[in-house]
Structures are given as C-alpha cells and as structure tokens.
Amino acid sequence: MKCPACKKEMFVENFGGVKVDVCKNGCKGIWFDWCELAKLDEKQEGFGKALKEALDFPRVNDEKRGQINCPKCNIPMYIHKYQSSKEVNVDECYGCGGFFLDSGELNAIRDSFMSEEEREKYAQKIIDEIPEFEEAQKDLEKEKMRAEAARKYTKFIRLSYYLTGK
Ligand SMILES: [Zn+2]
Ligand SMILES: [Zn+2]
Incomplete structure (x- = not known):
C-alpha cells in the first residue's frame, strides 16, 4: 500500500498483535485499519520493537498538509481531533473506518487522554459538524x-x- 501523505511504499509492522502499515522510508506516518487504533491508543497497550520505534518518531506539524485521500477507498479523509486525545488531529476515513497518523502522533495520543466528559462533548461536536459522520x-x-x-x-x-x- 502507498502512503496517503507522501506516496512511498508502506510496510506492515506488528505492534504486539496489531498489524499496521508504517511509512518507514518516507514520512513515518502510520495507517490503522478499522478498530486497530483503539487497540493501541492507551499507554499500556501494544508491545514490541516496531511499536517502540514508532513511538520514537519525532512529532511533525501536519497542519499545512491539507486533506489526503484514503489509501484503501480513495475518498477524501476527514481531519479531526482523535476521540480520546486533546491535542492530536488524525485523518479518518468514513468509508472504511481507517486512520492515518502522522509521525509522532501515536505517541502524543497515548500521552494526552481526554476525560470521559471531554470525550462525550467532543463526540457530539463531531456529529454536529460533520453531517455524514453519524x-x-x-x-x-x-x-x-x-x-x-x-x-x-x-x-x-x-x-x-x-x-x-x-
Ligand atoms: Zn509517508
Ligand atoms: Zn477508506
């Protein structure tokens, strides 16, 4: 699969039982299939050398990158804050449920969890802002x-x- 951000070939890595695609030779972005990111978004989840390496990827500023297309469905992905993180913008495909994380974002997500209340408020905000979401x-x-x-x-x-x- 080609990286949706820099178009380099991505490699399948095993983050302790969860298979993800990593843009090793390019931007260090990570692709998660549907439901896979939720298995790794908390600090104690996942293990292994590949995950450790990915968590060390430096955080990049992706603000200027703009919208990318889903590498699987080829439809535009939505940029929004990850459901459980205050600080990280993720790209999510509402076609297949996949997520693309830029370099360093996985680490940031695992470090900045929202409280239950914040999470609920944020989920409602997404539903209000993006009509297709629900x-x-x-x-x-x-x-x-x-x-x-x-x-x-x-x-x-x-x-x-x-x-x-x-
Ligand atoms: Zn890339
Ligand atoms: Zn998709």
Missing part, C-alpha cells in the same frame, strides 16, 4: 454486525457438518 458510523456498525453474523453462521455450518456429516 450515517457513516452507523454503516460501520452494520458492517461489524454483518461480519459478526457471518462468523457465527459459518461456525454453525461447520458444527452441523460435524454433527450430521453434511
């Missing part, structure tokens, strides 16, 4: 339920196969 989140939820249902269903098929031989 719809997109609903779609993602539906996707998740569909995936969940498919998983259960296949399990069921397999089970009946073992039980009845069909």
Whole structure:
C-alpha cells in the first residue's frame, strides 16, 4: 500500500498483535485499519520493537498538509481531533473506518487522554459538524454486525457438518 501523505511504499509492522502499515522510508506516518487504533491508543497497550520505534518518531506539524485521500477507498479523509486525545488531529476515513497518523502522533495520543466528559462533548461536536459522520458510523456498525453474523453462521455450518456429516 502507498502512503496517503507522501506516496512511498508502506510496510506492515506488528505492534504486539496489531498489524499496521508504517511509512518507514518516507514520512513515518502510520495507517490503522478499522478498530486497530483503539487497540493501541492507551499507554499500556501494544508491545514490541516496531511499536517502540514508532513511538520514537519525532512529532511533525501536519497542519499545512491539507486533506489526503484514503489509501484503501480513495475518498477524501476527514481531519479531526482523535476521540480520546486533546491535542492530536488524525485523518479518518468514513468509508472504511481507517486512520492515518502522522509521525509522532501515536505517541502524543497515548500521552494526552481526554476525560470521559471531554470525550462525550467532543463526540457530539463531531456529529454536529460533520453531517455524514453519524450515517457513516452507523454503516460501520452494520458492517461489524454483518461480519459478526457471518462468523457465527459459518461456525454453525461447520458444527452441523460435524454433527450430521453434511
Ligand atoms: Zn509517508
Ligand atoms: Zn477508506
């Protein structure tokens, strides 16, 4: 996959069980698939050499970069503050739910958590400001339920196969 910011090839790295794409030879940005960032946004989460290295990436000022396109869906991503951080602007794709973090932002997110109350206020602000947000989140939820249902269903098929031989 090509980096959405600098177009260099990204490399898959394992941050302690969570696979992410890292722009190692370019801007040091990190791509997270849907739900993956939430697994690493708190200080005690994740482990390993690759994660340690990524946390040492220097913080860059991405303010002037402007909007980028999702490397998976090729639609414009939304820039907003990360749901749990007071200080970090992330790029989020409402098509696939992926996140792009510029160099140093993962570390900043892990360092600057919002309180419950701040988080709720901020979530409401995003919903008010970006009309598509709520719809997109609903779609993602539906996707998740569909995936969940498919998983259960296949399990069921397999089970009946073992039980009845069909
Ligand atoms: Zn890059
Ligand atoms: Zn996308």
